[in-house]
Amino acid sequence: xxxxxxxxxxxxxxxxxxxxxxxxxxxxxxxxxxxxxxxxxxxxxxxxxxxxxxxxxxxxxxxxxxxxxxxxxxxxxxxxxxxxxxxxxxxxxxxxxxxxxxxxxxxxxxxxxxxxxxxxxxxxxxxxxxxxxxxxxxxxxxxxxxxxxxxxxxxxxxxxxxxxxxxxxxxxxxxxxxxxxxxxxxxxxxxxxxxxxxxxxxxxxxxxxxxxxxxxxxxxxxxxxxxxxxxxxxxxxxxxxxxxxxxxxxxxxxxxxxxxxxxxxxxxxxxxxxxxxxxxxxxxxxxxxxxxxxxxxxxxxxxxxxxxxxxxxxxxxxxxxxxxxxxxxxxxxxxxxxxxxxxxxxxxxxxxxxxxxxxxxxxx
Numbered sequence: 001x002x003x004x005x006x007x008x009x010x011x012x013x014x015x016x017x018x019x020x021x022x023x024x025x026x027x028x029x030x031x032x033x034x035x036x037x038x039x040x041x042x043x044x045x046x047x048x049x050x051x052x053x054x055x056x057x058x059x060x061x062x063x064x065x066x067x068x069x070x071x072x073x074x075x076x077x078x079x080x081x082x083x084x085x086x087x088x089x090x091x092x093x094x095x096x097x098x099x100x101x102x103x104x105x106x107x108x109x110x111x112x113x114x115x116x117x118x119x120x121x122x123x124x125x126x127x128x129x130x131x132x133x134x135x136x137x138x139x140x141x142x143x144x145x146x147x148x149x150x151x152x153x154x155x156x157x158x159x160x161x162x163x164x165x166x167x168x169x170x171x172x173x174x175x176x177x178x179x180x181x182x183x184x185x186x187x188x189x190x191x192x193x194x195x196x197x198x199x200x201x202x203x204x205x206x207x208x209x210x211x212x213x214x215x216x217x218x219x220x221x222x223x224x225x226x227x228x229x230x231x232x233x234x235x236x237x238x239x240x241x242x243x244x245x246x247x248x249x250x251x252x253x254x255x256x257x258x259x260x261x262x263x264x265x266x267x268x269x270x271x272x273x274x275x276x277x278x279x280x281x282x283x284x285x286x287x288x289x290x291x292x293x294x295x296x297x298x299x300x301x302x303x304x305x306x307x308x309x310x311x312x313x314x315x316x317x318x319x320x321x322x323x324x325x326x327x328x329x330x331x332x333x334x335x336x337x338x339x340x341x342x343x344x345x346x347x348x349x350x351x352x353x354x355x356x357x358x359x360x361x362x363x364x
Contacts, residue, residue, distance in 0.1 A: 002026040003247075004092045006077060006125070007099030008049070009033050009042035011203045012140070012194070012239060016096065017049060019240045021067045028090055029072040030083075031099060036106070036113075037204045044347075045201055046072065077121035087128045094247055097125050097139040100170075103205055104144060104309040107167035118170035126181045134187065136250035138243065141175055141191040143232070143277065143314045144168035153232075153281075153317040156193070156265035156273045165309035175273060182269035188250035189270070192243060195277030195316045199236030199336060200343035208233070208337075211288060212344050215295050220302040221288065227303065229284040230313035232277040235331035235339075242276040245325040265320065277316020278329045290333055294341040 003020060007013035008029030020027050029049075033042050033056075043053045050066025056074050059082050064070035075082055077099060101107075101117035122139070129137045146154045148162035163169040178189040198208050214221045251272040257263060265273045292299050306312075321327035 001093040002028070002090060004028050004030065004087070004090070004095045006030045006095070006097045007140075008072060009046050010098060011045075011199075011201060012197060012236065012243075013098040014045040014049065014201055015199075015236050016098065016240050016243055017070065019244060021049075021070050023244075024069070026069045027067075027071075028086070028092070029070065030075050030077065030086070031072075032076045033074055036101065036103070041201075041204065048201075077124055078116055080124045080127070083124050083128055084131070087132050091132070092134060094136045094138065095125060095129060095134050096243065096247060097122065097137065100140060102167070102203065104165045104167050105307060106205075107165050107170075108309055111166050114166050114170045118167075119173060122174050122177060126177060126187070129187050129189075130181060130185045136247065137178070137187060137189045138247050139174060139178065139189065139191055140171075141193045141273070142168065142171045143193050143195040143275070143316065144311070145172045145175070145193060146314070147311065152313060153279065153315040154275065155317040156275055156320055157263055160264070164311065167309075179267060179269060179271050182251070182267065182271035186270060188252070189272075190246050190251045191273045192246065193273065193275045193277075193316075194239060195232040195234050195275065195314050197234050197236055197239050199340050202236070202340065207231075208287070208291065208340070209344075211291055211299065212295065212341060215292065215297050215299045216345075216349065218297075218300065220300045222302050222304055223284065223288070224304050224310060225306040225312065227283075227285045227288075227301075228312065229310075230281040230315065231284065231287070232279065232281045232314045232316045233287065233333060233336070234276065234278045234316075234329060235336035238278065238329035238331050239276055242274075242321060242325070242327055242329075245327065246272075246274060246321075249325070274321050274324075275316040275318050276321065276327075277314075277318055278331075279316050279318045281313060281315040282333055287333065287337075290337050291341070294337045295345075 008017045009031035050064030051072045101113045145160045147164045182189045251270045254266045
């Protein structure tokens, strides 16, 4: 297939592009390479996929020297004209939309970034899908949409009307927008609610990455809510396996959908929502303990209260993904953290060059 993957300089997009290329798909990647976190890591991911940093210009194709079927465009998805031009030229079969402004706490201090990146850009993706008859639009949602809903494990069939951050609200808005386009224009759309994705080449703003940096540099780890947190940590390979499985089977209408007792995960339109998680929540302190073992160093802990926008626990019910796609996340925290810390140590500290060492700003 010919697939547009947005956000390929990002963590999940980079890994997904690699997986699709290795199985023989034609992939076009798009990313604006913004400075929400260190762009050196974003360029390093692209270089790993054979995209040369020195050649990247705005809205200009760069072909991979590693993968003949991969090309990349630096592009703002808010730029509707350039996005449409790309889609008309390439005639994609599928769009996997992963580009977004991430971060729960960042959304509290920088709300405008979420309106542009998560709402305007998504509208443009929907419009492109509409006009160009895309066979399937798959997009990233988030476990954050569950907000104040305290029913565990979180199911796609649960109410998500009470988000606690603008980031979460923007992701729920994406799901509502997708349903509208699926209903009006019969575009198959599938939203994937990711649960705390981690692994090599991960995002430096994520807790596990910040913890590793602090342990490595003998700095204090800021442990929020006094450690009384649980997260459904999901290894990156399990996430990309879920994405590709869903991507290959476009969403279909559910003819028995009951409008008087509506199931929010599906519709009479070709629309679906799935959780992608490990289905095994881990206590934050247990996670830190395992990270210490992998790094061979003891963490210095600074216990703090709960932060605005945070939820106490995440836990994915993945029954629907198991039933429809035989989804089986099988990477344990021990194995996943070992792979992450091996990459982290090699990437930042085993190289003679210091250019890629992480910045040592205080933890958020």
